[in-house]
Amino acid sequence: MSAILRREFATYFRAPLGYIYLAIFYFFGGQFFSSVLYSMTNDISIIFSSMFSIMLFTIPLLTMRLMSEDKRLKTDQALLTAPVSLNGIVWGKFLAAFALFGIGIAITVIYFLILSAMASPQWNIFFGNLLGIILLGAALISIGMFISSLTESQMIAAIGGFAAMFFIFLIDSIASLIPISWLGDAIKQLSFTTRYNDFTSGILDFTHILFFLSVVVIFNFLTVRILERKRWS
Amino acid sequence: MIEIKNLTKRYGNKMAVDNVSFTVNKGEILGFLGPNGAGKSTTMNILTGYLSATEGQAIIDGFDILENPTEAKKKIGYLPEQPPLYVDMTVDEYLDFMYDLKRVKVGASKKTHISEICSLVKISHVRKRLIRNLSKGYKQRVGIAQALLGNPEVLILDEPTVGLDPKQIIEIRTLIKSLSESHTVILSSHILPEIQAVCDRVIVINQGKLVADDTESNLSNKLSDDIRYTIRIDGPEKDVLSMLRSIPAMTEVQALGMREPGVYEYNIEAEKGFDIRREVFKRAAGRNWPIMGLKSSELTLEDIFLQLTEGRMDDTVLVAPVNVEEPETEPVEKADSEEKDGGDEE
Numbered sequence: 224m225s226a227i228l229r230r231e232f233a234t235y236f237r238a239p240l241g242y243i244y245l246a247i248f249y250f251f252g253g254q255f256f257s258s259v260l261y262s263m264t265n266d267i268s269i270i271f272s273s274m275f276s277i278m279l280f281t282i283p284l285l286t287m288r289l290m291s292e293d294k295r296l297k298t299d300q301a302l303l304t305a306p307v308s309l310n311g312i313v314w315g316k317f318l319a320a321f322a323l324f325g326i327g328i329a330i331t332v333i334y335f336l337i338l339s340a341m342a343s344p345q346w347n348i349f350f351g352n353l354l355g356i357i358l359l360g361a362a363l364i365s366i367g368m369f370i371s372s373l374t375e376s377q378m379i380a381a382i383g384g385f386a387a388m389f390f391i392f393l394i395d396s397i398a399s400l401i402p403i404s405w406l407g408d409a410i411k412q413l414s415f416t417t418r419y420n421d422f423t424s425g426i427l428d429f430t431h432i433l434f435f436l437s438v439v440v441i442f443n444f445l446t447v448r449i450l451e452r453k454r455w456s
Numbered sequence: 457m458i459e460i461k462n463l464t465k466r467y468g469n470k471m472a473v474d475n476v477s478f479t480v481n482k483g484e485i486l487g488f489l490g491p492n493g494a495g496k497s498t499t500m501n502i503l504t505g506y507l508s509a510t511e512g513q514a515i516i517d518g519f520d521i522l523e524n525p526t527e528a529k530k531k532i533g534y535l536p537e538q539p540p541l542y543v544d545m546t547v548d549e550y551l552d553f554m555y556d557l558k559r560v561k562v563g564a565s566k567k568t569h570i571s572e573i574c575s576l577v578k579i580s581h582v583r584k585r586l587i588r589n590l591s592k593g594y595k596q597r598v599g600i601a602q603a604l605l606g607n608p609e610v611l612i613l614d615e616p617t618v619g620l621d622p623k624q625i626i627e628i629r630t631l632i633k634s635l636s637e638s639h640t641v642i643l644s645s646h647i648l649p650e651i652q653a654v655c656d657r658v659i660v661i662n663q664g665k666l667v668a669d670d671t672e673s674n675l676s677n678k679l680s681d682d683i684r685y686t687i688r689i690d691g692p693e694k695d696v697l698s699m700l701r702s703i704p705a706m707t708e709v710q711a712l713g714m715r716e717p718g719v720y721e722y723n724i725e726a727e728k729g730f731d732i733r734r735e736v737f738k739r740a741a742g743r744n745w746p747i748m749g750l751k752s753s754e755l756t757l758e759d760i761f762l763q764l765t766e767g768r769m770d771d772t773v774l775v776a777p778v779n780v781e782e783p784e785t786e787p788v789e790k791a792d793s794e795e796k797d798g799g800d801e802e
Contacts, residue, residue: 226556230542237544301540301602304504305557306529454508456467 224307227315228322231289235323244284248327251277256334265342267335271352272423274328275416278356278363279392281327283384285320286367287377290446294375303454309447317368317443324360328353348425355422358435359415363388365442372449391415457482457640458503458610463512465498465664472498474664475512480657482609485636487655488644491765495664496644497537500614503642504534516610530559533608535616539599543588547579547598550587551605560606569605577601577631592619600628604635611641617650629654648761662765684725685752686712687736691745693720699739705730719748 235241255270262269293299302312335349366387371380395417398410411417418431458480465473473495480486490496501507503514505521505528514521519528542550551570562569574580577597582590587598596619603611616632617625632641632654645651651658652672660668689696693711700709705726712721726732733750740747 226553229556230545230553233549234542234544296540296543297536297538298540298542300501300506300534300536300538301554301557303506304529304532304534304536305554306526306559307557308526454506 224311224315224318227302227307227312228319231316231319232322234288235285235319240284240288241323244281244323245327247281247284248277249330252327252330252334259334259338265338265345267331267338267345267349268352268423268425270331270334271356272420274356275359275419276392278360279388280385282324282360282363283367283370283381283388285323286364286371287381287384288371289316289320289368290372290449291374291377291380295377299450303450309450312450313368313443313446317365317439320364320368321361324364325357328356328360331356351425351427352423354427354432355419358422358432359419362415362435362438362442363391365439365446366391369442369446369449372446457484457517458642459513459515460499460503461513461515463499463502463514464510465495465502465507466510471664473502473509473661476661476664476666477512478659478666478669480640480642482640483636483638484657485632485641485643485655487651487658488642488661489646489648489651489658489761490644490661491646494661494765496661497614498664499661500534500612500642500644501536504532504612505529506534506536530606531608532610532612533603533605535599535603535611535613537614537618539595539602541587541595541598541602544586546584546586547574547590547601548583550598551601554602555605558606562606573601573604576604578627593621593624596620597624597628600631607638609639611635611639613641613643615645616643617645617647625650660761660764667764684723685732685750686721686723687747688715688719688721688749689740689745690716690719690748691740691743695743696720696722696740696745699743700724700736703732703735703739705732705735716748721749 235244252270252274255273259267259269293302303309307315331349331353335344338344367380367384370383370387371377374380374383394410394414398407398414401407401410418428418434421428421431460479461477463473463476464471476495476499488496488499498507502509503516503521505525508522516528517531519531521528542553545553548570551573552566555566555570560566560569564572571580574583577600579594579597579601582594587595590598596616600613600616603613611632613632617628620628629650632643635641643651643654656671658668658670658672659666693714697709697711700706700722703726706724707727708723708725710723712723715721724732724736736750737747
């Protein structure tokens with residue numbers, strides 16, 4: 224697993240993809256941080272809540288290549304015939320994307336330090352927000368990676384990823400449009416937005432943590448099944 | 457070392473591999489021969505754990521590839537039909553990655569082990585280059601290098617010499633030959649001379665079915681019931697033909713035309729166990745027709761291949777008696793008693 228993790232992570236920086244991702248992420252992060260500075264507040268959660276929509280557009284960039292490229296280049300033959308489990312392959316790739324994502328959000332630590340220098344630091348709010356964005360990122364990455372495992376083409380994986388992210392963005396509106404109240408409520412439970420907003424507004428709900436972790440486990444499991452299915456087809 | 461039992465792979469209704477069984481002993485080089493789409497690559501992919509069989513078992517050195525994949529895969533070095541290369545890496549980076557991925561454990565350090573393999577397949581001078589920029593021949597060698605990492609006991613090479621120039625082909629063949637001292641090798645190819653040059657034993661598969669499993673010389677003996685000769689006789693074609701046809705044991709005479717002025721060539725076939733040469737000589741000498749040339753035309757692997765795959769030997773399965781070890785994988789009996797059943801069962 225660690226060999227796959229290291230290779231995938233290095234691959235982000237072999238092509239410009241990793242740099243482009245970080246550039247976009249830092250650009251918008253800086254934008255949001257400057258608005259925090261202009262409004263003379265020490266409330267860092269504005270950055271985190273604004274980051275949500277940026278992540279929906281950037282996570283597919285991280286995941287589009289992960290599984291599809293191996294299929295296209297037939298390098299999956301090397302992976303699947305090596306003494307590594309399917310879980311090892313999938314989690315290795317997942318963690319590689321997650322590591323790059325981590326480098327992206329690590330910039331918020333700098334923002335926090337700058338704010339702390341000027342005003343009294345709100346440690347618990349910052350860590351609550353940080354936990355929220357880490358969980359959200361992990362969940363979105365595993366969804367994106369699952370979509371990437373369905374196709375041989377990076378482009379289709381990216382477009383599929385954007386579509387999935389757009390759907391996640393719209394879950395709340397869809398739920399409110401459904402006239403059957405129990406169904407609407409059920410769909411609302413799947414809302415990423417509501418759950419993430421709780422983190423940014425300072426609520427630490429254990430069910431939210433469990434929800435995001437479940438998404439990660441379920442979609443990584445589904446990706447394993449997709450690899451497995453290919454062997455049996 | 458490698459045991460395959462009743463391997464079957466179905467894609468929908470299509471039988472890619474149909475009830476194939478064979479064993480490969482330690483240190484053997486097995487040639488895997490068949491026309492395109494015969495099921496060679498599928499069988500190899502199942503052996504290496506890339507695909508799963510619909511039915512049947514593949515056992516590598518005592519480990520079932522399905523039940524104990526990690527242990528079984530550690531024993532195998534695999535070069536697929538298309539070498540699995542990450543083209544955005546340099547040769548060094550790639551081999552380094554594959555070394556870690558395969559969890560190689562060798563006596564030497566990683567660096568020396570990789571250097572050794574690079575010099576073995578002669579890629580030492582391109583190690584710093586991106587794989588993307590290498591020629592096809594070099595990519596193929598990097599693929600072979602990758603398969604050799606960790607000195608696996610079993611090497612499975614799917615058409616290893618594709619895309620190489622003639623000099624490289626000879627080098628790679630020599631390399632494979634030398635590897636067989638410490639490895640068990642399965643080599644697939646549709647290039648017959650290659651199998652002829654390298655392999656101890658040949659397995660021919662056609663449309664997913666095993667049609668032959670034997671040494672090359674045994675195969676050609678078994679297939680040629682008649683003894684064939686090509687003969688050149690200096691004499692009028694018509695008379696010579698009728699002379700040849702009048703020999704009782706002669707089964708077939710075929711005129712091939714004039715080769716030298718007044719000298720015609722013929723293909724003759726006689727019944728098995730009957731040496732036709734003396735009789736032909738006597739009769740030709742009696743008529744004062746000099747025999748200008750006489751050579752036996754034994755079946756080449758090429759002829760064998762064509763005979764086996766073009767339906768002439770449709771229901772026959774040729775299997776060597778040597779590899780009969782267990783009653784359940786006894787292919788000889790099967791071949792004899794179930795010749796007809798094989799087709800009906802599926």
